[in-house]
Amino acid sequence: MTAPLDKPRVTEREARQVAEAAREQDWRKPSFAKELFLGRFRLDLIHPHPLPDAEDARRGEAFLAKLHTFCETRIDGALIEREARIPDETINGLKELGALGMKIDTKYGGLGLTQVYYNRALSLAGSASPAVGALLSAHQSIGVPQPLKQFGTQEQKDAFLPRLARTDISAFLLTEPDVGSDPARLATSAVRDGDSYVLDGVKLWTTNGVVADLLVVMARVPRSEESKGGITAFIVEADSPGITVENRNAFMGLRGLENGVTRFHQVRVPAANRIGPEGAGLKIALTTLNTGRLSLPAMCVGAGKWCLKIAREWSAEREQWGRPVGRHEAVGAKISFIAATTFAIEAVVDLSSQMADEDRNDIRIEAALAKLYGSEMGWLIADELVQIRGGRGFETAESLAARGERPVPAEQLLRDMRINRIFEGSTEIMHLLIAREAVDAHLSVAGDLIDPDTSLSDKAKAGAQATAFYARWLPKLVAGPGQLPGSYAAFHPEGHPDLAAHLRHVERCSRKLARSTFYAMSRWQGKMETKQGFLGRIVDIGAELFAMSAACVRAELLRASDDHGREAYQLADAFCHQARIRVDELFGRLWANTDELDRKVVSGVLSGTYTWLEQGIVDASGEGPWIADATPGPSTADDVHRRIR
Numbered sequence: 001m002t003a004p005l006d007k008p009r010v011t012e013r014e015a016r017q018v019a020e021a022a023r024e025q026d027w028r029k030p031s032f033a034k035e036l037f038l039g040r041f042r043l044d045l046i047h048p049h050p051l052p053d054a055e056d057a058r059r060g061e062a063f064l065a066k067l068h069t070f071c072e073t074r075i076d077g078a079l080i081e082r083e084a085r086i087p088d089e090t091i092n093g094l095k096e097l098g099a100l101g102m103k104i105d106t107k108y109g110g111l112g113l114t115q116v117y118y119n120r121a122l123s124l125a126g127s128a129s130p131a132v133g134a135l136l137s138a139h140q141s142i143g144v145p146q147p148l149k150q151f152g153t154q155e156q157k158d159a160f161l162p163r164l165a166r167t168d169i170s171a172f173l174l175t176e177p178d179v180g181s182d183p184a185r186l187a188t189s190a191v192r193d194g195d196s197y198v199l200d201g202v203k204l205w206t207t208n209g210v211v212a213d214l215l216v217v218m219a220r221v222p223r224s225e226e227s228k229g230g231i232t233a234f235i236v237e238a239d240s241p242g243i244t245v246e247n248r249n250a251f252m253g254l255r256g257l258e259n260g261v262t263r264f265h266q267v268r269v270p271a272a273n274r275i276g277p278e279g280a281g282l283k284i285a286l287t288t289l290n291t292g293r294l295s296l297p298a299m300c301v302g303a304g305k306w307c308l309k310i311a312r313e314w315s316a317e318r319e320q321w322g323r324p325v326g327r328h329e330a331v332g333a334k335i336s337f338i339a340a341t342t343f344a345i346e347a348v349v350d351l352s353s354q355m356a357d358e359d360r361n362d363i364r365i366e367a368a369l370a371k372l373y374g375s376e377m378g379w380l381i382a383d384e385l386v387q388i389r390g391g392r393g394f395e396t397a398e399s400l401a402a403r404g405e406r407p408v409p410a411e412q413l414l415r416d417m418r419i420n421r422i423f424e425g426s427t428e429i430m431h432l433l434i435a436r437e438a439v440d441a442h443l444s445v446a447g448d449l450i451d452p453d454t455s456l457s458d459k460a461k462a463g464a465q466a467t468a469f470y471a472r473w474l475p476k477l478v479a480g481p482g483q484l485p486g487s488y489a490a491f492h493p494e495g496h497p498d499l500a501a502h503l504r505h506v507e508r509c510s511r512k513l514a515r516s517t518f519y520a521m522s523r524w525q526g527k528m529e530t531k532q533g534f535l536g537r538i539v540d541i542g543a544e545l546f547a548m549s550a551a552c553v554r555a556e557l558l559r560a561s562d563d564h565g566r567e568a569y570q571l572a573d574a575f576c577h578q579a580r581i582r583v584d585e586l587f588g589r590l591w592a593n594t595d596e597l598d599r600k601v602v603s604g605v606l607s608g609t610y611t612w613l614e615q616g617i618v619d620a621s622g623e624g625p626w627i628a629d630a631t632p633g634p635s636t637a638d639d640v641h642r643r644i645r
Helices: 012-022 032-037 054-074 077-083 088-097 115-128 130-142 145-151 154-166 281-292 295-317 329-358 364-389 397-402 410-421 427-438 440-450 456-477 499-530 532-560 565-591 595-607
Strands: 170-173 189-193 196-207 214-221 230-237 243-248 259-270
Touching (some): 032 427, 032 499, 032 532, 054 088, 054 115, 077 397, 088 130, 115 130, 115 295, 115 329, 130 170, 130 281, 130 295, 130 410, 145 281, 196 230, 230 281, 281 364, 295 410, 329 364, 329 532, 329 565, 364 427, 364 532, 456 499, 499 532, 499 565, 532 565, 532 595
Parallel strands (some): 170 214
Antiparallel strands (some): 189 196, 196 259, 243 259
């Protein structure tokens, strides 16, 4: 048996190569967001708004009705917050309801819900308790069911999916104490030994890991004469000998989250439990996240709806200076932002989910944008609700109840929502991930030109290829339908706000965004990847344009179906006006910013130049290493794993 791996030592370039190898390299299906970043506003890819199959809708609505009753009668969010644990009877009730199998096919005992209805279910459950929403999402958005569905063998599906649909909770284990968004340094090893692999290592932030029955674990297989090795995915029984859950982590929010530290010491896993070939683990993880990321913004939709309800009721009740606070412009602007942005986030999530169900489009960028936009705007919505509530927004629900007022957990929501900007790819990582996909067409034709390791002959070939591409592409960025007053006329029905004008603005901005990206690549070439501030703003502009498009398409769908169409048009109009202001600011900051000054200050901070500025305080943090030791070996801690039966 080969010895376990030492902790990998990788350069920045090697780390990027690992991430690049895990990307889906081809674009076999059209992508609205990809085209948007290239200056091509393909409204035909999202309008008319796709709709679920009638039978899928019937089954989905029937389950939502049952789940709604369950959430109202069987989930006590205040109890979960107070005791920092979801009661076993609540989890067992979810199992009986079939909630563990929402995305699992009916032939394996699941409910077989579409992505649309799965996300609506998460939105509903998350509004009752964000910890419950996180449990369900971690189990089937990124846990064992999704990678098994996409990459598992028939034998694996037959063996595990029936368990996962009804009784077994799953968890996804990738992160390590010293490895986050840089998987090239993954240290957990999986060494082949006959018909098994032997796992050694430590995993951190294992959501559901404390109560899980089945784990999907990412571990590195050493290179050998028989195999190139690499990061590989395994299905692991959580009660296998050698597995110890060493700690149940506690956080500022999501107090009911069963998230821990899991140690593997000489854990034997049958080779039959490997998902896909050796070395395919990271690709499996990223592919799983393409649709898995939609669960997080779905729960942001639920949070936004709750914030709107509380803001409406409170702002009509509370009076200041002779009238309800909601009638004061300073507060009213916040209420308008909450309403319009909630409408837009729901539009983005529903549209992306329906496209995922239809499988006509490649939605890897759309799903990533939905996660990025939902988490950032959802946080702002929660923050605005706390501000509207004033001192009561900062006060806990328990304290409000103790003195006789309605126990509104606004401060809890703020704490619970904060993790969304970090979960499943932080905002900063999402910016880089989306930016890489957005410039893929450019790198495909001109990548060798800016790669310092490319030979002169290959650079010459790339130059000819790039010249041909840009000769066709650049002239199309000069003019488009956005400059024609009559374009998108269907979005300006009589008696409704003019959403066509907003779509024309999106089309013009799409071309401007593409021109800006091209100019930046020409200016910085190989240094483009270091301009993270610029790339982040490019992505944020694209996110706003996608949200504007989705909001307009959703409003027209609701108008055509006579389902609050007039009100939907008003919300879409308000959102687009607000978004256009943000887009204009972002375009200005592409070239007028403090990025260079910031780099100088950061260099000074990290080198100790400004330590004098830190004087006059007491550091309240305790002693200990910044990163815990994760050396493989037997556990010395008590096992806090608990099975729910």
